């Protein structure tokens with residue numbers, strides 16, 4: 397199978413209407429002190445289906461975070477439309493409570509709360525009763541291999557363990573959509589590889605839709621059902637669906653194509 401064929405294969409769990417949709421989206425920013433508007437996203441069209449794990453790859457400053465922030469409802473498009481589950485994430489911010497979870501590069505744990513209290517945080521905000529949120533947090537910490545560390549404070553945990561806590565926190569809220577901004581890039585290679593594989597399995601087993609921002613072609617190949625490469629300002633330069641367990645030759649072909657697109 398060549399990369400061309402790979403674009404035709406759809407992940408088995410990706411179906412139905414788009415969960416995340418960018419329709420002719422442009423985002424411009426005003427420069428400090430006036431002057432011309434700066435375009436970070438340029439007439440972007442993108443549809444992500446339920447259950448897809450999409451790696452978004454692009455050079456620094458190509459608008460990945462701007463896209464991410466529009467999905468999360470933190471930024472409004474200057475033109476065009478962003479829809480998530482059929483709703484407008486910017487104007488219907490309250491509707492999205494508990495429906496989107498974010499995992500950042502930095503674990504963003506609260507240092508004065510234990511691991512389990514950090515996982516419970518999102519559930520507290522959703523007003524889940526105490527006993528239920530405790531049991532849910534416990535279950536996700538155990539699932540992430542942190543049984544026995546529930547009462548440890550973040551400073552007592554390694555970087556990989558802290559990122560496990562933040563992943564447990566994201567899954568515990570039961571949000572259907574996960575937004576991940578380079579969550580493993582600050583970890584050493586072995587820890588990152590292990591956690592990346594576990595994370596991808598959890599996303600698939602739990603039927604989540606995930607958008608995963610990365611700078612790394614290897615990471616995108618390892619994790620994505622689909623890889624979207626952006627040019628600057630953000631516009632799709634290449635969009636490929638990866639067959640599950642793609643063989644080395646297919647991966648290599650896709651890697652070369654991504655390298656070529658990124659060097660344009």
Ligand SMILES: Nc1ncnc2c1ncn2[C@@H]1O[C@H](COP(=O)(O)OP(=O)(O)OP(=O)(O)O)[C@@H](O)[C@H]1O
Nearest residue numbers: 425426434436454455456457458459460461462463
């Ligand atoms: N609030 C803002 N005001 C002005 N310019 C901004 C703002 N936010 C982002 N930009 C600019 O828009 C462009 C895209 O930024 P963005 O952070 O989305 O890129 P990125 O692909 O996530 O970058 P990186 O890979 O370095 O994280 C950059 O040139 C950035 O300087």
